[in-house]
Amino acid sequence: MSNRFKEAFARGKAEGRALFNGYVTAGYPTPEDTVPILLAMQAGGCDAIELGVPFTDPLADGATVQHANQVALEHGMTLAGVFELLREARDQGLTIPVVLMGYYNPILARGLERACAEAAAAGADGWIVVDLPPDEAGEFVAACRANGLSMVPLLAPTTSEERVAEVAAVADSWIYCVSVTGTTGGKTVVPEQLPKMLEMVRRHTDLPLAVGFGISSRAHVEAVGKLADAVIIGSAIISAIDAADGDNRAQSVREFVENVTGH
Numbered sequence: 008m009s010n011r012f013k014e015a016f017a018r019g020k021a022e023g024r025a026l027f028n029g030y031v032t033a034g035y036p037t038p039e040d041t042v043p044i045l046l047a048m049q050a051g052g053c054d055a056i057e058l059g060v061p062f063t064d065p066l067a068d069g070a071t072v073q074h075a076n077q078v079a080l081e082h083g084m085t086l087a088g089v090f091e092l093l094r095e096a097r098d099q100g101l102t103i104p105v106v107l108m109g110y111y112n113p114i115l116a117r118g119l120e121r122a123c124a125e126a127a128a129a130g131a132d133g134w135i136v137v138d139l140p141p142d143e144a145g146e147f148v149a150a151c152r153a154n155g156l157s158m159v160p161l162l163a164p165t166t167s168e169e170r171v172a173e174v175a176a177v178a179d180s181w182i183y184c185v186s187v188t189g190t191t192g193g194k195t196v197v198p199e200q201l202p203k204m205l206e207m208v209r210r211h212t213d214l215p216l217a218v219g220f221g222i223s224s225r226a227h228v229e230a231v232g233k234l235a236d237a238v239i240i241g242s243a244i245i246s247a248i249d250a251a252d253g254d255n256r257a258q259s260v261r262e263f264v265e266n267v268t269g270h
Contacts, residue, residue, distance in 0.1 A: 009132035009157045011104035012180045015054050016215045025232035027268045030241030032059035032075035033092050034084030043257035045096045049103050051261035052270025060089050060109030067137045071242040086113045090129040097130035106159055108135040123150040133157030141177040159183050164200060168207055175212035185220045205234055225267045
């Protein structure tokens with residue numbers, strides 16, 4: 008289990024607030040932008056970062072993140088490149104937890120133990136693997152735990168209560184609760200069923216619950232933060248990058264994070 012995540016959630020609980028997690032794709036819009044953007048996210052008020060590992064077929068992501076993946080791949084970004092960028096960010100002062108978010112194929116291709124060992128050495132705290140069902144993840148979970156990493160499973164609004172219990176049993180740090188059906192960057196309203204969904208999940212775990220997908224504004228962050236232990240924004244951060252000129256991308260991200268967190 009990641010100590011950084013454990014400490015972050017304990018701090019949020021002590022302060023009586025939900026954490027704010029921000030997502031960006033490694034290597035977007037260029038590999039040179041990634042480290043400054045990560046540091047800007049921390050400076051702006053992110054409690055944790057989800058660092059996207061570019062993949063050719065990011066099936067859970069909407070157009071904004073899909074485009075970011077494609078551009079990063081065109082720049083030659085690889086899993087090894089993601090590790091190097093994270094290592095550089097840690098060397099430059101990034102201290103908040105970082106979970107690597109992506110798909111199983113690049114991890115499998117590199118080798119589960121090797122990928123987890125390299126991730127830990129680079130300063131990662133865990134993985135979110137969108138297309139790896141927890142009941143098929145035994146070997147990967149073992150490799151994570153052997154290297155002090157958390158495997159963060161996802162739950163959807165359509166997940167049955169029986170399945171929730173199975174997924175919760177795999178988690179050791181926190182659980183990612185997808186607020187809406189569909190892809191990232193889609194609907195931008197807090198769904199009415201969210202409180203009921205979180206209540207059901209909490210019947211099966213005492214771990215913190217983070218909510219993402221379709222969250223894009225301070226109002227969303229405040230509303231979801233009353234229900235969950237952490238709130239996640241991804242596509243809107245990438246849009247803030249896109250809206251800035253080349254010299255101000257990191258500053259644009261910092262200002263966006265400051266705005267949605269009230270930091």
